Amino acid sequence: ETGVTQTPRHLVMGMTNKKSLKCEQHLGHNAMYWYKQSAKKPLELMFVYNFKEQTENNSVPSRFSPECPNSSHLFLHLHTLQPEDSALYLCASSQDPRNSYEQYFGPGTRLTVT
Amino acid sequence: DQQVKQNSPSLSVQEGRISILNCDYTNSMFDYFLWYKKYPAEGPTFLISISSIKDKNEDGRFTVFLNKSAKHLSLHIVPSQPGDSAVYFCAAAEGGSEKLVFGKGMKLTVNP
Numbered sequence: 001e002t003g004v005t006q007t008p009r010h011l012v013m014g015m016t017n018k019k020s021l022k023c024e025q026h027l028g029h030n031a032m033y034w035y036k037q038s039a040k041k042p043l044e045l046m047f048v049y050n051f052k053e054q055t056e057n058n059s060v061p062s063r064f065s066p067e068c069p070n071s072s073h074l075f076l077h078l079h080t081l082q083p084e085d086s087a088l089y090l091c092a093s094s095q096d097p098r099n100s101y102e103q104y105f106g107p108g109t110r111l112t113v114t
Numbered sequence: 115d116q117q118v119k120q121n122s123p124s125l126s127v128q129e130g131r132i133s134i135l136n137c138d139y140t141n142s143m144f145d146y147f148l149w150y151k152k153y154p155a156e157g158p159t160f161l162i163s164i165s166s167i168k169d170k171n172e173d174g175r176f177t178v179f180l181n182k183s184a185k186h187l188s189l190h191i192v193p194s195q196p197g198d199s200a201v202y203f204c205a206a207a208e209g210g211s212e213k214l215v216f217g218k219g220m221k222l223t224v225n226p
Contacts, residue, residue, distance in 0.1 A: 004157070031212065042116065043158075043203070043216040056212055090157055101146050101207045103214060105157030
């Protein structure tokens with residue numbers, strides 16, 4: 001595997017379910033990000049992890065819970081979501097966000113909350 | 115309040131012609147700008163960037179121009195090819211920040 005991978009690519013879940021999104025980067029980067037892309041809206045940054053430490057939480061509701069066990073893996077745990085949370089969730093990584101703004105994105109997980 | 119704006123949702127050009135994609139920003143603290151390209155069912159891929167100390171950066175068929183006084187940047191693609199058909203996102207960052215602020219994107223269609 002190369003680049004940034006995300007699983008699953010598609011997910012349908014009910015409002016009472018608990019599910020997790022997984023992201024893995026094979027680039028040797030130190031920072032990882034979660035973004036949300038809703039229809040007709042810009043990409044919205046959700047969380048930033050730099051060297052496994054969370055450095056940014058962009059006022060995201062607690063029903064979204066990130067986890068970064070190491071620099072290569074990032075999870076987004078989902079529970080009691082709302083239909084308006086349906087969106088494309090993108091993971092990205094970068095070498096060092098303080099020196100390089102170039103982020104490399106995964107293909108995304110298309111989430112539908114019913 | 116959107117800090118990065120791509121006011122045109124779409125653009126259609128003929129193969130071989132120039133494509134000009136525009137982006138405006140409101141935050142004068144932004145000092146680094148990037149363009150990303152996104153195909154359907156794929157994540158955005160980095161295309162080209164420019165620092166605020168420059169007013170032009172060129173990479174092959176792609177050139178980005180920055181007008182700091184107007185808080186405006188543009189991406190020129192010459193010559194345009196059908197494979198350039200994608201959604202293009204403009205993004206900006208403040209020095210030392212981990213955050214990229216994205217525009218809504220613009221769909222470019224290059225017709226053969």
